[in-house]
Amino acid sequence: MKPRWLLFILVIYFQQGFTQTQLESQLAFAESLFAEEKYFDAITEAKRLAFFDSANQYSFKSNKLIGESYRQGGKLSEAVHYFTKAEIISKTKVEFFSTKIEIIKVNILRRAFSLVNHQLDEMEKDEKYKTDSSTLQYWRGWNFLFHDDWERAAEVFGKIDSAATLKNICEEVQKKKYSVNFAKGISVVLPGAGQFYTGNYVSGILSLGWNVLFGYLTVQAFSAERVFDGMAVGTILWLRFYNGNLSNAEKFAVEKNELIKNETLDFLQKNYQGLKP
Amino acid sequence: MKILWLILVFSFSLFAQTDWQRWQKSEISYSEKIDDPERSYSLRADDPFEFLLKTAAVTYWFFISDVDGDNCPFDPSCSSFFLESVKASNIIEGTLMFADRFTRDFNVFNRSDYRVTPKGRLADPPEKYLIPIVHPKVK
Amino acid sequence: MRTFYFLILLSLFPILLLSQESELFTPEKRKAFADYLFCEKDYLRASEEYEAINSAAKNDSLSYYIGLCFLKMNDYERAKDHFFLLRNSFLGEESRLLFLKTSFMLNKNIDVKTDSVSIQFVNKDLETSFRRLELAAQIKAGMSQTNLFSLSNDFEESDTQILKSFAENFSHPQRKSPLAAALFSAIIPGAGKIYTKNYGDGITSFIVTGLFAFLAYDNFQANHNTRGWIFAGLTAFFYSGNVYGSYISARNYNLEREEKLKNEFDSYLNSKNYFVPKEIEGSYK
Numbered sequence: 180m181k182p183r184w185l186l187f188i189l190v191i192y193f194q195q196g197f198t199q200t201q202l203e204s205q206l207a208f209a210e211s212l213f214a215e216e217k218y219f220d221a222i223t224e225a226k227r228l229a230f231f232d233s234a235n236q237y238s239f240k241s242n243k244l245i246g247e248s249y250r251q252g253g254k255l256s257e258a259v260h261y262f263t264k265a266e267i268i269s270k271t272k273v274e275f276f277s278t279k280i281e282i283i284k285v286n287i288l289r290r291a292f293s294l295v296n297h298q299l300d301e302m303e304k305d306e307k308y309k310t311d312s313s314t315l316q317y318w319r320g321w322n323f324l325f326h327d328d329w330e331r332a333a334e335v336f337g338k339i340d341s342a343a344t345l346k347n348i349c350e351e352v353q354k355k356k357y358s359v360n361f362a363k364g365i366s367v368v369l370p371g372a373g374q375f376y377t378g379n380y381v382s383g384i385l386s387l388g389w390n391v392l393f394g395y396l397t398v399q400a401f402s403a404e405r406v407f408d409g410m411a412v413g414t415i416l417w418l419r420f421y422n423g424n425l426s427n428a429e430k431f432a433v434e435k436n437e438l439i440k441n442e443t444l445d446f447l448q449k450n451y452q453g454l455k456p
Numbered sequence: 457m458k459i460l461w462l463i464l465v466f467s468f469s470l471f472a473q474t475d476w477q478r479w480q481k482s483e484i485s486y487s488e489k490i491d492d493p494e495r496s497y498s499l500r501a502d503d504p505f506e507f508l509l510k511t512a513a514v515t516y517w518f519f520i521s522d523v524d525g526d527n528c529p530f531d532p533s534c535s536s537f538f539l540e541s542v543k544a545s546n547i548i549e550g551t552l553m554f555a556d557r558f559t560r561d562f563n564v565f566n567r568s569d570y571r572v573t574p575k576g577r578l579a580d581p582p583e584k585y586l587i588p589i590v591h592p593k594v595k
Numbered sequence: 596m597r598t599f600y601f602l603i604l605l606s607l608f609p610i611l612l613l614s615q616e617s618e619l620f621t622p623e624k625r626k627a628f629a630d631y632l633f634c635e636k637d638y639l640r641a642s643e644e645y646e647a648i649n650s651a652a653k654n655d656s657l658s659y660y661i662g663l664c665f666l667k668m669n670d671y672e673r674a675k676d677h678f679f680l681l682r683n684s685f686l687g688e689e690s691r692l693l694f695l696k697t698s699f700m701l702n703k704n705i706d707v708k709t710d711s712v713s714i715q716f717v718n719k720d721l722e723t724s725f726r727r728l729e730l731a732a733q734i735k736a737g738m739s740q741t742n743l744f745s746l747s748n749d750f751e752e753s754d755t756q757i758l759k760s761f762a763e764n765f766s767h768p769q770r771k772s773p774l775a776a777a778l779f780s781a782i783i784p785g786a787g788k789i790y791t792k793n794y795g796d797g798i799t800s801f802i803v804t805g806l807f808a809f810l811a812y813d814n815f816q817a818n819h820n821t822r823g824w825i826f827a828g829l830t831a832f833f834y835s836g837n838v839y840g841s842y843i844s845a846r847n848y849n850l851e852r853e854e855k856l857k858n859e860f861d862s863y864l865n866s867k868n869y870f871v872p873k874e875i876e877g878s879y880k
Contacts, residue, residue: 253482423525441487555836
């Protein structure tokens with residue numbers, strides 16, 4: 180009697196062990212594919228794991244792995260989808276928080292500015308994450324950075340000790356940037372001034388030249404009482420070049436700012452050693 | 457909770473199409489790519505006539521077009537349209553196409569349907585107006 | 596004795612462990628997973644799973660499913676090849692119908708005399724589906740209504756009228772003549788464009804050509820010959836451009852109408868789901 184009873188228990192124990200080991204080795208297989216950068220296949224194996232994991236013991240890990248694989252493949256919407264699934268399944272506070280941060284990071288990369296702010300606001304309201312507020316602030320700073328708001332990013336980074344470098348970078352960028360309104364404003368008064376301000380000297384000289392020429396011709400036409408000619412030159416030629424001067428001033432300022440922004444973002448992506456999205 | 461699950465599961469079937477082709481690792485760039493400039497100022501040409509035309513165009517762009525703002529509602533601007541149409545056919549047909557395009561530019565009344573490009577211009581490629589028939593390419 | 600049994604069982608543990616490692620990759624398990632992926636619309640992965648099982652033990656139903664995966668992904672060429680290979684299998688009828696459907700989707704005409712698959716169907720539903728497909732192809736090819744005999748037999752009552760109007764539009768498209776448009780514009784600048792329903796462009800042409808013609812005339816009258824010739828040149832420029840533009844406008848009008856009709860017909864057929872492929876349930880064979 181006793182051996183049979185013992186045998187029975189052992190068989191049950193081994194069955195559990197086998198199933199456990201099967202799924203564990205499947206997870207290990209999927210993770211090894213991830214490590215080898217074979218992300219498409221890693222997702223297939225993680226999905227296989229999830230499909231056979233009837234007890235949902237590996238659901239969190241499989242969904243997180245799928246999310247990370249999609250992220251590596253640049254498919255951010257799918258990544259968010261799977262991270263959200265993992266977040267719903269998560270059982271511990273640590274798991275929940277880490278997945279939420281992954282979602283926030285992917286949304287920063289997607290440049291979903293308002294969504295990230297909203298998600299961070301929600302987390303900051305939650306009492307459970309009082310101790311993690313500096314982490315949340317840090318990602319808020321990155322959100323401002325991606326949204327091209329360097330001033331507020333510097334402000335936020337200033338409150339975190341470990342982000343001093345980022346604060347300095349943001350302040351530098353803010354100083355380097357051109358004021359679009361200023362460029363447009365001075366161009367209203369003096370055609371070509373806006374282009375000089377942004378360093379486009381050739382365009383500025385040409386703008387100034389044409390505006391002076393047509394301005395002179397219009398005034399001359401009016402003063403010689405050739406009203407129709409004056410109006411024709413004034414509207415068809417002078418106004419066209421005057422408006423062109425304004426739109427160029429704005430365009431060049433915006434373009435220069437874009438360049439500065441892109442240079443800084445590239446620099447951060449390649450050289451910044453701290454935590455990045 | 458269950459509703460959220462259902463929504464997630466349902467919405468993924470809308471995503472599934474992305475995996476209908478194998479994909480590789482792709483790093484997302486932090487910086488936003490600046491669009492390629494519409495105009496090529498290069499004077500490289502296949503023949504002397506094209507060279508002359510290109511020189512005239514570049515001169516016009518430098519002295520006038522770049523200074524008087526972006527006034528053309530169409531995507532290849534009228535001057536680029538002229539260059540491309542002469543290149544695709546011949547000077548006579550190119551000129552006729554350009555004249556037609558110029559008239560359509562003056563149209564302040566109801567414009568017929570054009571596809572709108574991402575930059576907000578109206579797509580109007582020369583291929584649409586060539587004889588013999590060149591099937592309009594969708595860019 | 597008991598200890599002995601216990602030790603034997605314990606020693607079997609690692610052996611059993613090793614043999615269970617690939618438990619998830621048995622054909623049955625792979626098929627179940629592949630079916631799940633198919634339902635999730637993850638067709639490429641599903642096709643790869645089916646392919647993996649198929650390479651170990653060839654099976655027609657798996658090949659059929661692989662064909663379905665390609666069909667669902669709109670990869671008509673590969674779907675067509677798969678269904679062609681299955682034309683004589685136990686799923687021959689369904690495969691032949693889907694082969695013909697993919698030919699239709701690839702805009703190849705279903706020519707009953709030269710096509711390499713038999714068009715005889717035993718299953719009545721499949722036969723009806725085939726006749727519908729054939730009729731759809733004939734409508735698209737512009738066969739006139741009078742020759743489409745079995746239209747009312749094979750389609751539902753509510754659809755027959757709509758299909759008849761499509762047949763009418765395909766066989767007698769309302770074309771605008773490019774030469775007529777050019778001629779109209781030669782007589783009255785802008786008239787050709789109005790003929791092709793580009794009203795704004797037509798009026799603009801008329802105004803611009805008229806304005807420059809007037810300016811040329813006015814300057815010649817006032818003996819300003821250089822200015823007169825300049826304006827005359829501009830008039831000729833816009834006039835000839837308009838004649839050319841009217842010709843092209845009529846031609847493009849016809850092309851766009853044709854394209855629009857084809858798209859409308861295709862989306863109508865899709866919405867009707869006439870050619871839904873059979874998705875076989877059933878155990879792994």
